[in-house]
Amino acid sequence: MNILLTSAGRRTYLVDFFKEALVKYNGKVHAINSHENAPALYHADFYSIAPPISSEQYISFLLEYCKAKAIKIIVPLLDLDLPVLAKAKPLFQTEGIYVLAPSEDIALLANDKYLTYLFLKDKGFDTVQNFLSLESFEEAHKLGKANFPVIIKPRWGMGSLFTYEAENSEELHFFYKKAKRQVINSHLSHESQQDPGQEILIMEKIDGEEYMLDIINDLEGNHKRTVVNKKLTRKLGETEAVVTVADSKLEKLGQEIASFLRHPLVCDVDVIVNAKGSYILEFNPRFSGGYPFSHLAGINLPLALIQWVNGEEVNESTTLIPEIGTHSMKAISMVKVRAMNLTTYN
Structure with a gap:
């Protein structure tokens, strides 16, 4: 089984997570990006340069690439990818390729932060x-x-x-x-x-403690678990350290959100908690920059995804239960590219 990560960018850790999950399946990780200065490309087993997401060539490029490389799962890693791939899911399904994307309406809703705000208000969630x-x-x-x-x-x-x-x-x-x-x-x-x-x-802007929720569903949109990560430090808008905690109120909040979104696999949600309530800022139904914190706490969604797509039973005790109290941090690593021998879509 081969997997394609689109808009791979800097997410070298996700490439590595999928490589580890594919070991017993004898599969390879492919990565694409619209430009060559994307470190994750060079962690993948194979890579290529793709047309921009907005290009009319994008979906045809992906389809041909997947057929040529025997890709069975496409994992989009960028918000802008989601509506495009969600709309094209039937096209890939006819080729036996699973696209990890929510329904097109949910993808559009998540991308438009004002529509997200209106949705949260309409459903009775606290928001800003x-x-x-x-x-x-x-x-x-x-x-x-x-x-x-x-x-x-x-x-x-x-x-x-x-x-x-x-x-x-x-x-x-x-x-x-x-x-x-x-x-x-x-x-x-x-x-x-x-x-x-x-x-x-x-x-x-409101004050309070900041949390990231990883809301985990199966591929039919049934809620399995909500992982709660409390943010400890942030720099330039990016979370650098968290502790994974047990919080029944936030776990219930995640379940309520999942019942509306019915997203496949994972949705990242930003929440601020203060004395007045738990305020949802936004959500992203994809692997986000916060997922590695959950992964380090024991969650293994790359493996769960592969097993669900294969129709295998997922051992939830080893893939979907976090170790509470895990304190994890992001670091900076460097990627050296010895030769820019790139495959492009031209």
């Missing part, structure tokens, strides 16, 4: 106020219904890219214009064309 324009925030602020500080971020974005904090109106106007200019001139411009002029969100 979001505004689509300077005018709407300023009107709410004037009425005492919104306060500084606020977070300015792309509506269709990932990680902390083009994200800023504003303490007052002057900073808000400056960073709003800056973020908007950056989005329009970046790879996020394609997604932002869905609603021109409303590419930026203004989100109230």
Whole structure:
């Protein structure tokens, strides 16, 4: 069995996790990316350079690559990949290829952070106020219904890219214009064309303890477990250290979210907890940058994915139960590429 990781980027750890899971299946890990400066490519057994996700050639490239390399599972690792691959799932299924992506409507919902906010409100979850324009925030602020500080971020974005904090109106106007200019001139411009002029969100900032939830379902969307990781340190928007904890309230929250999303395998959810409640900020139905913390705590989703796709029984005690109290941290590793002998889609 061979597996393809798309938009592999810097996720060398996921390549290694899948390599380990494939050992007894005599399978190989393939990785693709739209440019060659992606370290994970060089950890994979095989790699190639793909067209951009927004390209009309992208799906045909993937399909031909998978057929030529006997790929049985595609694992997308980037938010922008999810709607494209979710829509194309039937095409791959006819070739016997499993695509790890949620339904297209859930993929679109997760990518659009304003739709995520509206969804959470509609389903009765605690969340943080979001505004689509300077005018709407300023009107709410004037009425005492919104306060500084606020977070300015792309509506269709990932990680902390083009994200800023504003303490007052002057900073808000400056960073709003800056973020908007950056989005329009970046790879996020394609997604932002869905609603021109409303590419930026203004989100109230709240205080509290920060958590990441890995909500684990089987491939039919049935909830299996929610892993709760408490964030200990963050730098430039990225979590660097966590401790895996037992928290019945957050585990129940994960189960409730899973009942609505019905996502396959894993969904990452950011939550802030304070005396007033547990506030959901956003969710991403894919392997996220937070998954390695759960993996180090004993979760093995690459193996579970392979076994479920194969129709095998998954031993939940060894793959889906975390070791509570695990303290894990991210480190920086280097990748040396001796020769850039790349295969491209041209």
